[in-house]
Amino acid sequence: MANLKNEKNVAIKVTDLSLGFVARGKKIHVLRDISIDIVEGETLAIVGESGSGKSVFTKAFTGMLDANGFINSGSIIFHGQDLVAFNSNKQWIDIRGRKIATIFQDPMTSLNPLFSIGYQISEVLKLHSKPTKEQLQEFKKRKKENNKIEKEKIQKMDKNEKEQYFAKRKEEKKQLFETLYAKALLDLSKKDRKDPLKLFLLKQEVKKETNDAWIGKPRAMSNHEAKKETLNLLKKVQIPNAEDRYKDYPFQYSGGMRQRVVIAIALACHPEVLICDEPTTALDVTVQSQIIQLIKELQKDYGWTTIFITHDLGVVANVADRIAVMYGGQIVEYGTAEDIFYRPAHPYTWALLSSLPQLGSKEEPLTFIPGNPPSFSSEIIGDPFAERNHYALNIDFLANPPMFKISETHSAKTWLLDPRAPKVEKPKVIVELRERMKKASDELIKHQKGGRTGV
């Protein structure tokens, strides 16, 4: 029901997805009937507390559910394939990493501490540039035909012509080697050019390359090509001194830089969809804003679809085109960023916005949501938010509300939108939302311009 008009292309279409886990012998249902269309090129932010099921939702896109997870019903359509129907790892290899890449929360543990950063990125590049089976088969076919043609040609020649022909071929091959080698040399840093071992290794690589290029065989990236591309990527994610830091290990990087490296690895395969699972939660506020800027810029350059998971509404305001608010395993409200921030409709969204300290004032205590998110061990009857909802209706405890449409882009799943529901007074913060936002931003905006700033 989060269907948009078909002007834009839909990258991922999720319909009625329900999934759960088997824990201690019981089946626990985590996600219930989630339907949403993710449009190509947009940034969708999924907002919710820990325990709302947002990470599990995106894990289903890459088949990374834990071993005890199962998908109950529903479908995820991506490129015409239903990802729910995949049941072997082989089917996922083409999608995971190549088409859908994920960035995780903790940069400390996302990288392998035993290998240098450069090595890790190069490995990914080489892996993903490996020729596919079809390409190799095609090549074999072509090679067979070419060999046949060449054989026929040679048979027609006499001895002298043959000698000339082979000499010419040898010369051509040598030329090819020289060109490739010269090109490869350019990629080496000045220091490395004086290192005889590195030159020797480079020569070996280029020889292999020449052989492959000579017979037209598709090949994966060689080491020096991968290194060049890695340095490119590192520069693109704004890591200073890329050449020197190429050899560093993850522990020598700070948290923000590690996260950038993780983004670089995700970039390496030119994915179509990038899933960011709380990438900035573990980072400081200053680094956070830098990483978010980076993701935004890269999205502009590469044009991929971003799914951004977070519990921080402030971060969301920066990146999101559309926002989906999740609670208790369901999407309770979705809409464009402006819909959600300026015209929130679900009591949970009200509560989330009211609890922002930027919108609070010193005289009154901050509004907060009492209680805890529902644990899925017991079955949830009715609206999962009912027991913490200040505006709960009787019917909330009995029946799960359907999705009510507010506008073309905005819908919310609450009985309050039912025409028979009483009119409720929104919380103070929501009523004064625009004024408070303006006040908060006025205070902070003036620091973004003017004064002595080093940019």
Next chain:
Amino acid sequence: MSKQNRIPKVDEFAISQAERPDDIIVKMQDVKISFKIGTQERVIINHLNLDIKRGEILGLVGESGSGKTTIGRAIIRINPARSGKILYNNVCISGKIPKEREKLLKTKIQMIFQDPSASLNERANIDYIVSEGLRAFHMYDSEEDRIDKVSKILERVGLRPEFLSRYPHEFSGGQRQRIGIARAMVMKPEFVIADEPISALDMSIRAQVLNLIKEFQQQENLTVLFIAHDLSVVKYISDRIAVIYAGKIVELASAQRLFDAGLHPYTKSLLSAVPIPDPQIEKKKKIVTYDPMMHRYSAKNVPELIEIEPGHFVRASASERIEYEAELKRLAGGK
């Protein structure tokens, strides 16, 4: 183990009403904190001077690695200061101090930790965790009295007394953090160091913990040192804010003044990074990055913490002082 009350009899830290000259509860003078790794010494904080007023909430803001956690831990003597003096109610609590004083200090200063899952002992139930301090000093008359104290404090943080027999892993992050607060508060301290208490919590739960800290501060007349890296949170809860960069305090002012007229470039960069929950404005945001090289300090141009207006301190060299004063005039004039 004697059953008597083990709090030292003489309260060195007690001072009469008359003796409160400037009402400063903790005074840090020229404090140096460093870590010894093998033979190398890594200096985190050097020549630090900080006064914390009684009854206020002082926010200490900086990024990771700036040394803010180290300051908190130095006051409570987990990473002791290597040189300089820390005074509590004008009594020295840094360096070598008598054991009695050290014990007494633990009843006056308490700490709230950052990570709710790591700061509670997973193998002990809530009763033991919250009453650990009470047991150490035997601050109760009988078992019933102890359980009564623990139950009362749990109710004050919004949890139910039935939870005494439960274990930490059965609770959510926010509840665990509240248990940590209860554990610190049951000792009835005068000074609490809150070391990034909300950084590990979800947005919607932070509000509850913040309210709780504020409530305690108002009801018990606590002094709180609130360490954080997020300015928006700190502004809501603090009276004054100190900004720290690379082990040095670069700006100190009342919360509102810092936001109205933050002068130091690092403060400005922190302020520009605060997320504004308004999509239209946030998307056009320009982040200001801080480059320490911009200061061009030299032997002649030494920066110091100067009071540029009453209650507002900035680290500036003589030349920068002139610029800041001009900026303040501009801001005042512009209004």
Next chain:
Amino acid sequence: MSEIKKDLFREFREEETIQIEDAVEQNVSELFKVVGTSPENIEKLDAVPFSYWKITFKALFKKPFVIVSIVMILLVVFFTVFGPLINFYPPVTGHGVNAIQGEKFGSSPYYYGPNSVNWFGVCGINMGGWFAGTDMWSCVWQGARLSLLLGVVVALIDTVLGIIIGAAWGYFRWLDPILIEFRNFVNNIPTLLLDILLMQLLMKYMAQYGFIIIVFLLCALGWLGLASFVRNQIIIIRNREYNIASQTLGSSSWTMISHNFLPYLVSVIVTVVSTAIPSAISAEVGLAYFNLSFRVSDGDITLGQVLTQAVKDNAWMNHPYLLLGPMIVMVPLTIAFFYLGLALSDATDPKTHR
């Protein structure tokens, strides 16, 4: 709310909105009343209270082989206690009494396979020039008794010492360099050499104490392994926040060791303890081969000495039944204890609980 039947909605819950509407129409005003939240319900815990120890217990007995192991150990213990009461001949009387027929035997080794009288066979023990036939059944169970006792005592002492010293080693930093040097020293000297030297020393000064000497010997350096392990674990967890919190709350060092550290080491300790018992028994066997096992009073024998007899002069190659007895005791015991140790360490590891 009580007027509205909850069952009604259970049916409609999964259906389309339209069907819910029907049920709703009847009770509109009642249903759409703002009720809000109730404070009691808010802070409830959904999880059933569950304690670490209960789950450990359950996890332990999930594995069937655990019960088998326990049964094996109990069987061995049973026979150790009651075996000698069945079909018993005093192992070696020293008067050359033949266990079978009450006769002295000549100057050649004498072996007899298992038969209806001697269930484990007969082994001739060299009494210096002549051989006395001994009933293996009696020997083995008599030996098992002493060996088992030895194993348990040594394991217990080693464990207690190891935990205490290891905990202090990890917690009090000034102990660290001293004990590390000590450990390096001990580890660089071959154990056997050390044992022989110690044994001779002990024999010189404490010859009359027999059993206690061996206990002393095996305990003298046996605690080092566990202590080392405990120290490593403590170093890993001592800087965690909950330990710092305990410090700031004023807990004494020993409170911290007993409440903060040791519960986390249960998994580790349990593994080591359960392998310590068979290790001690095996160590005694090894020592017995070098004649270092304690000199027993008449009528006593240890398992090690039984095995030594079987192995001497390659007797067992011609008479394999000589190994039958000792193996029946040692093999199940070792397997059972090792397996129990593994199962316990898995069960007590909280990461396997969820």
